[in-house]
Amino acid sequence: MKRRSFIKKMGIGAAAVGTGLAARAVPAYAQKKYNWKMVTTWPPHFPALGEGADLFAKWVDEMSDGRLKITVYGGGELVPPLGVFDAVSQGTVEMGHGAAYYWAGKMPACQFFAAVPFGLNAQGLNAWILNGGGMKLWEETYAPFNVKPFLGGNTGVQAGGWFNKEIKTIDDYKGLKMRIPGLGGKVVKKAGGNAVLVAGGEIYTNLDRGVIDATEWVGPYHDLKMGFYKAAKYYYWPGWHEPGTGLEIIVGQKAWDSLPKDLQAIVKSAADRSNIWMLSEFEARNNAALQVLVNKHKVPVKQFPKGVLKNLKKLSGEVLSELAAKDAMSKKVYAAYSKFLKEASDWGQLTEEQYQTFKHL
Amino acid sequence: MKRRSFIKKMGIGAAAVGTGLAARAVPAYAQKKYNWKMVTTWPPHFPALGEGADLFAKWVDEMSDGRLKITVYGGGELVPPLGVFDAVSQGTVEMGHGAAYYWAGKMPACQFFAAVPFGLNAQGLNAWILNGGGMKLWEETYAPFNVKPFLGGNTGVQAGGWFNKEIKTIDDYKGLKMRIPGLGGKVVKKAGGNAVLVAGGEIYTNLDRGVIDATEWVGPYHDLKMGFYKAAKYYYWPGWHEPGTGLEIIVGQKAWDSLPKDLQAIVKSAADRSNIWMLSEFEARNNAALQVLVNKHKVPVKQFPKGVLKNLKKLSGEVLSELAAKDAMSKKVYAAYSKFLKEASDWGQLTEEQYQTFKHL
Numbered sequence: 001m002k003r004r005s006f007i008k009k010m011g012i013g014a015a016a017v018g019t020g021l022a023a024r025a026v027p028a029y030a031q032k033k034y035n036w037k038m039v040t041t042w043p044p045h046f047p048a049l050g051e052g053a054d055l056f057a058k059w060v061d062e063m064s065d066g067r068l069k070i071t072v073y074g075g076g077e078l079v080p081p082l083g084v085f086d087a088v089s090q091g092t093v094e095m096g097h098g099a100a101y102y103w104a105g106k107m108p109a110c111q112f113f114a115a116v117p118f119g120l121n122a123q124g125l126n127a128w129i130l131n132g133g134g135m136k137l138w139e140e141t142y143a144p145f146n147v148k149p150f151l152g153g154n155t156g157v158q159a160g161g162w163f164n165k166e167i168k169t170i171d172d173y174k175g176l177k178m179r180i181p182g183l184g185g186k187v188v189k190k191a192g193g194n195a196v197l198v199a200g201g202e203i204y205t206n207l208d209r210g211v212i213d214a215t216e217w218v219g220p221y222h223d224l225k226m227g228f229y230k231a232a233k234y235y236y237w238p239g240w241h242e243p244g245t246g247l248e249i250i251v252g253q254k255a256w257d258s259l260p261k262d263l264q265a266i267v268k269s270a271a272d273r274s275n276i277w278m279l280s281e282f283e284a285r286n287n288a289a290l291q292v293l294v295n296k297h298k299v300p301v302k303q304f305p306k307g308v309l310k311n312l313k314k315l316s317g318e319v320l321s322e323l324a325a326k327d328a329m330s331k332k333v334y335a336a337y338s339k340f341l342k343e344a345s346d347w348g349q350l351t352e353e354q355y356q357t358f359k360h361l
Numbered sequence: 362m363k364r365r366s367f368i369k370k371m372g373i374g375a376a377a378v379g380t381g382l383a384a385r386a387v388p389a390y391a392q393k394k395y396n397w398k399m400v401t402t403w404p405p406h407f408p409a410l411g412e413g414a415d416l417f418a419k420w421v422d423e424m425s426d427g428r429l430k431i432t433v434y435g436g437g438e439l440v441p442p443l444g445v446f447d448a449v450s451q452g453t454v455e456m457g458h459g460a461a462y463y464w465a466g467k468m469p470a471c472q473f474f475a476a477v478p479f480g481l482n483a484q485g486l487n488a489w490i491l492n493g494g495g496m497k498l499w500e501e502t503y504a505p506f507n508v509k510p511f512l513g514g515n516t517g518v519q520a521g522g523w524f525n526k527e528i529k530t531i532d533d534y535k536g537l538k539m540r541i542p543g544l545g546g547k548v549v550k551k552a553g554g555n556a557v558l559v560a561g562g563e564i565y566t567n568l569d570r571g572v573i574d575a576t577e578w579v580g581p582y583h584d585l586k587m588g589f590y591k592a593a594k595y596y597y598w599p600g601w602h603e604p605g606t607g608l609e610i611i612v613g614q615k616a617w618d619s620l621p622k623d624l625q626a627i628v629k630s631a632a633d634r635s636n637i638w639m640l641s642e643f644e645a646r647n648n649a650a651l652q653v654l655v656n657k658h659k660v661p662v663k664q665f666p667k668g669v670l671k672n673l674k675k676l677s678g679e680v681l682s683e684l685a686a687k688d689a690m691s692k693k694v695y696a697a698y699s700k701f702l703k704e705a706s707d708w709g710q711l712t713e714e715q716y717q718t719f720k721h722l
Contacts, residue, residue, distance in 0.1 A: 062626035127644035157712035238715035265423035272634040283488035287708035345720040347648035351518035353717035354599035359706040
């Protein structure tokens with residue numbers, strides 16, 4: 001008996017064999033299931049940041065109807081927080097979630113895709129990376145490591161930090177022990193300060209005991225939970241060192257290449273959704289937390305004096321020039337970034353800058 | 362012969378029958394193909410706006426592996442631009458792309474989801490609608506019409522418009538014939554002006570022949586293409602009447618309910634992707650066009666004097682109060698919108714407002 005005639009006879013044509021095949025042929029690859037691991041630099045389910053990773057996985061699951069399942073791990077659960085990039089690069093796991101500036105030791109250029117002192121804000125970073133040529137440079141920066149980057153979130157303008165010492169002139173940075181990583185830390189060092197690294201869980205105690213004089217963290221939503229207001233006198237603004245920190249979702253190149261086109265499109269789209277969700281979440285939650293800090297806990301909010309910001313901006317320029325001199329890729333990215341920042345500033349002068357004055361009319 | 366043993370014997374288990382069924386059962390619905398129509402309020406493939414609709418359809422196609430095909434129609438191709446909402450509401454087509462304020466005649470409350478004079482900018486509107494409770498109110502506003510809304514884009518802060526008359530005091534609006542629709546038009550009327558409606562294709566001629574004294578449109582990227590610089594003396598800033606216009610993607614409730622969960626998730630995600638893409642596109646293109654207008658065509662860029670903006674803001678408050686008094690839904694949405702705007706303004710004072718001063722340090 002020929003297979004075809006048997007199937008006909010047994011009535012297992014469209015009804016049984018073809019459940020789902022009736023409408024069109026289902027390519028084999030389209031039904032393959034993928035179980036992926038995503039390691040993150042955040043504590044598990046960390047507000048906004050870890051939640052962004054969780055939601056990304058949930059959205060991919062929904063869109064793929066369960067064909068791409070991503071299990072999200074907090075920092076340290078599978079690999080240490082700062083081991084995320086290596087784990088993805090080496091193919092130990094398929095995905096990672098963090099911020100590009102954590103990998104500055106490997107490739108200094110990566111910092112332009114996260115946060116630059118006095119650099120692009122969230123709207124500007126999105127425009128540069130997504131529609132202004134930045135993504136091509138980011139891919140080029142990560143390509144030697146077999147890692148593919150996506151922009152997956154933004155914190156918006158961060159807070160300037162918590163201080164137990166008033167900052168009236170740039171000289172007040174002399175000898176200041178401040179927990180501030182990355183390029184911002186380099187600027188503080190140039191100003192004569194002592195930029196130290198303290199793990200998140202130890203900042204409060206260090207601040208409380210006077211081991212450090214100041215710390216930056218994120219913004220009111222996170223800072224309130226950390227209780228910094230109990231250990232510091234002043235809350236300074238704005239976060240000149242991180243005016244719109246971009247978060248990243250990274251995929252190992254081999255894992256990426258193994259995905260069919262539809263799942264690749266789903267991952268890209270879920271990253272964009274995470275990006276807009278996260279900034280919106282920060283915007284919606286930060287102000288409510290600020291009100292609690294100011295009205296309930298009577299936190300004195302202070303602005304860095306204009307003269308201090310002017311000096312910090314000058315020092316930031318020096319830090320960036322030194323960064324650009326490190327390697328060819330940093331030089332190339334710095335040139336593109338600076339050009340876009342200049343244009344975005346000109347444009348912002350007529351638009352968002354004017355908008356911000358409306359509230360004072 | 363039992364079916365099971367036969368299949369085993371014939372060797373058509375996993376290999377033949379199971380092509381694709383091996384990994385899991387494929388639900389019949391998941392393979393159903395949907396061919397949808399999306400009508401838009403834009404000329405076909407209109408820069409940024411119509412392109413956003415085209416890309417949305419492309420992304421849905423890619424993510425669904427061709428299971429949800431959306432054919433995009435320019436305004437007038439299937440239904441008139443301002444017939445988009447009705448066509449979706451009545452189920453003539455499944456989807457629409459436009460801006461919520463076009464439907465103000467049906468339900469005045471809809472205007473809060475597009476643009477409000479001196480209202481939320483793009484970042485604020487995203488935060489309010491996506492993470493601040495706005496979406497629930499938007500859904501409630503459209504529910505009586507069986508239409509489901511998604512936020513699908515933003516123009517950013519628009520330009521103030523093209524004028525053949527200088528605006529030095531609020532009295533200069535007296536008798537001014539300006540093409541300006543919506544709430545902005547109501548404000549201009551209150552200031553003594555004559556807010557007129559002119560179709561896009563006729564604005565240039567009307568401006569050139571002095572039929573109107575002024576017009577607003579979008580921003581440099583679009584205004585340059587329209588050639589307004591050849592027919593007007595001054596380019597005014599900022600676009601107080603549209604400080605961050607949200608674009609919408611709408612789906613008929615019946616069409617929406619007919620989609621399986623995975624395709625629903627894909628539509629939602631593609632809308633978010635369109636949203637962030639469009640603002641990034643506007644940001645990246647507008648400044649380049651501004652440079653051409655200013656440097657090549659020597660367009661004089663002028664800012665509305667502070668006193669004029671102060672008066673326009675006062676009049677806008679009156680227009681919004683009148684709007685809120687129209688019906689219960691407008692009152693409810695206005696209350697929620699105002700509360701969020703106040704919080705976003707407080708928060709912006711410490712963050713984005715400070716950020717905008719960096720360029721002047």
